[in-house]
Amino acid sequence: ERIRALGYLAPWQLADIIKGSVVEDASKLPSAQDMVADLAADHEAVAKRLRDVIEVAEKGNDPVTADLLTARCAFHEKSAWMLRATAK
Template sequence: MTEPLKVVPENSEVHSGVTSAVSVAKGLRDVLADTYRLTFKTHTYHWNVEGPLFFALHNLTEEQYENMFSAADELAERIRALGQLAPMSMSEITENSVINDLEKTPSAGEMCEDLSADHERVAHRLHALIEIAGKNNDPVTEDLATERSAFHEKAAWMLKALSAS
């Protein structure tokens, strides 16, 4: 008998009809890493924005980081439903993400431009995940990735519109 507190999580086989759960989970892992890093970046911009765009950007980024934080949980749970382990370290998140930090403290306009570009990067990765999920008979992940892509595309548009001159 295993002691309850000594159970170690591990990958498992799932027979749901998904032809390559490992491939789909890898794509989900990358999107989860992007989502987690972008959540953090969005939150830090939320804390530090100043100037005439303060109120609009402060509120918009709060709405966005709350959405992404919730989405990170959905993405991780989908990975687990496919029998794979979700990332368990910050180094895994960093290694698998295309989101990067700026080298300087950005202005409010630069925050908008930076976040908009990041949302577009994540949407692009989600489009690739939709294709991977489709090729592997995984409509659940396709639906999740489509929903997430729509969020990121809208977020990019709103940030661009906010900072348009």
């Protein structure tokens, strides 16, 4: 919705979405413990990417996008923390 509000089209083709992803597909079925660790790492990777994009939004004087991304980043950081705590 935010991309559309800014006047752009959001990526809609799977190939474009995969190309821009920081999350990698598993090559084999991991154990349950590895799944949790992988999910935590994926949340951390997404949070890192979001922090980079927040910086771009702030430099571009777009506080609405920065705020939206900050809230999303908080979710991913909390999820990573909870998964790491669960895995111990």
